[in-house]
Amino acid sequence: MSEPLFARVALIGLGLIGSSLCHAMRREGLAGHIAGHARSGRTRETAIGIGLVDSIHETAAEAVRDADLVVLCVPVGVCGVVAEEIAGALKPGAILTDVGSVKGAVVRDVAPHVPDGVHFVPGHPIAGTEQSGPESGFAELFDERWCILTPPPGADEEAVARLEAFWQRCGSSVERMTPEHHDLVLAIVSHVPHLIAYNIVGTASDLETVTQSEVIKFSAGGFRDFTRIAASDPTMWRDVFLLNRDAVLETLGRFSEDLAALQRAVRWGDGDTLFNLFTRTRAIRRGIIEAHQDAPAADFGRRHGKQEPGES
Amino acid sequence: MSEPLFARVALIGLGLIGSSLCHAMRREGLAGHIAGHARSGRTRETAIGIGLVDSIHETAAEAVRDADLVVLCVPVGVCGVVAEEIAGALKPGAILTDVGSVKGAVVRDVAPHVPDGVHFVPGHPIAGTEQSGPESGFAELFDERWCILTPPPGADEEAVARLEAFWQRCGSSVERMTPEHHDLVLAIVSHVPHLIAYNIVGTASDLETVTQSEVIKFSAGGFRDFTRIAASDPTMWRDVFLLNRDAVLETLGRFSEDLAALQRAVRWGDGDTLFNLFTRTRAIRRGIIEAHQDAPAADFGRRHGKQEPGES
Numbered sequence A, B: 001m002s003e004p005l006f007a008r009v010a011l012i013g014l015g016l017i018g019s020s021l022c023h024a025m026r027r028e029g030l031a032g033h034i035a036g037h038a039r040s041g042r043t044r045e046t047a048i049g050i051g052l053v054d055s056i057h058e059t060a061a062e063a064v065r066d067a068d069l070v071v072l073c074v075p076v077g078v079c080g081v082v083a084e085e086i087a088g089a090l091k092p093g094a095i096l097t098d099v100g101s102v103k104g105a106v107v108r109d110v111a112p113h114v115p116d117g118v119h120f121v122p123g124h125p126i127a128g129t130e131q132s133g134p135e136s137g138f139a140e141l142f143d144e145r146w147c148i149l150t151p152p153p154g155a156d157e158e159a160v161a162r163l164e165a166f167w168q169r170c171g172s173s174v175e176r177m178t179p180e181h182h183d184l185v186l187a188i189v190s191h192v193p194h195l196i197a198y199n200i201v202g203t204a205s206d207l208e209t210v211t212q213s214e215v216i217k218f219s220a221g222g223f224r225d226f227t228r229i230a231a232s233d234p235t236m237w238r239d240v241f242l243l244n245r246d247a248v249l250e251t252l253g254r255f256s257e258d259l260a261a262l263q264r265a266v267r268w269g270d271g272d273t274l275f276n277l278f279t280r281t282r283a284i285r286r287g288i289i290e291a292h293q294d295a296p297a298a299d300f301g302r303r304h305g306k307q308e309p310g311e312s
Ligand SMILES: NC(=O)c1ccc[n+]([C@@H]2O[C@H](COP(=O)([O-])OP(=O)(O)OC[C@H]3O[C@@H](n4cnc5c(N)ncnc54)[C@H](OP(=O)(O)O)[C@@H]3O)[C@@H](O)[C@H]2O)c1
Pocket: A012, A013, A014, A015, A016, A017, A018, A037, A038, A039, A040, A041, A043, A044, A060, A073, A074, A075, A076, A078, A082, A099, A100, A101, A102, A124, A125, A126, A127, A128, A129, A130, A131, A132, A133, A134, A233, A236
């Protein structure tokens, strides 16, 4: 195996993303040593117990000491606090990045704490599942996915390129954009879809005319796919909505406007409007399959014998 | 293999549901002979070519002649027309059923055409995928799923019990309810979720600030799961919304009301309301997994090495 990309990497937060990074780094031999920290003793014990990290530390500051790359893998609402905690312990020349699902607020909260000589390059891998915790990670999470970096103007190009190489070795393609644009894009491809999924599951559990047991039994009608999305970590998602408020509200406004028009089509029996929309939406689906961002095989809640071409 | 449950079964419509029924009937030896009809010559050729049916017929009336069980597997909007076409050819004592996603309107449109001595027992298997056509079916579609029957008051109990046995042999559990209740239940577990999925995909493709190529690239953020649902057959779904209008509008009203409250929580930074909803929705997810209506393994658009217990 060739020289590791970073002699020492520190991860703060060892949940789905942190633990997946550990697996991916080991698969690729990217880190000479992985140091870790998580809030609870329980997660710290698990992380060292199952061999995610080479050393585990009681505080974030201890974990980052001497690290060449520090990755914040905590909910976006605490990135600022953590940055403040570790600021004094960061090694000059180190790269500091994060994986948070919101970028504008993280830059606002973290940047003021970053000492001179440390390269802060915010990031966000567009890859995830609805599961969380140190045992939910796997090396393939980032394969064939995209990672967005939002380097600030004047960022050290060598540092950005090294971080880019890191994500590429983890299996991802990298795209750069501004934090503002990131937050707009994510509002439509992730945040509003999650909000809608949480909302419909809430509506379903509050109906008086349909029982919860009926909702569960007959969920294969489509509902179950929304519950999967609505099973994601509540803390992570609360923080996302609090911190990407403007883009979420703007996108939600569009969604509601469009939904009102669709509702009107249903009320007035306007089959052509419905048919046209339902035809138009298939093109995006095809694009997603061609871009390998989803498998073409039908998902119906369990595996069946037939495998579609392109699936592994 | 024991005696088939029905000597001759006729299927009108040979798409996802019709072809899956063919596979399931063959697996279980449920039919002595399967006769089929579909609208287009192309589907009829495929159906006989790949051995879905034992005989293929140019008209629906020819297909149902002498059949002991007739299953309408066409979009709900044409069930009435098809019933009128076949009425004169139905064998006395035959069971006529359907698989339509709406029940009130199908009963309204079909019942007037059913001759005396033919047992009309409407049905709806709560199982599907986003794919369609004669080659999309597979025998396991109905395994561990539910099928709802809505026998009219005074229905022949023996006929209902035989149809119940049929669906059980296809792998499903059977529940009886009124068409009105069925339509309410399906509005929340299937119809409104599909409408919302179609809507968000439409919203995404109309944004000026985010390009279509960005939406596709970064769809792994959650959006791609909605495109899967929004790839379902446009004709089938247009018919569903036109024919289950009242229950869809009522449920959609609840959804929008709840979404307005959630929007307000985002606007005012009410993290507790968000956190509480996001926690509450996990309980339904657990119920669905315990009821085997979805697999617990995380789905991220491709298979990974780890299999969860309970998956096959
Ligand atoms: N899940 C996704 O699909 C996804 C995708 C892309 C990006 N992200 C982003 O990735 C980040 C982490 O998400 P995740 O899914 O990995 O979450 P997770 O599985 O819930 O893990 C969060 C980790 O952060 C730790 N943590 C929380 N507060 C902390 C604090 N104050 N100090 C130190 N550690 C703390 C937790 O420790 P304990 O275990 O001790 O509580 C846990 O190890 C979030 O910013 C999220 O927006 C998530």
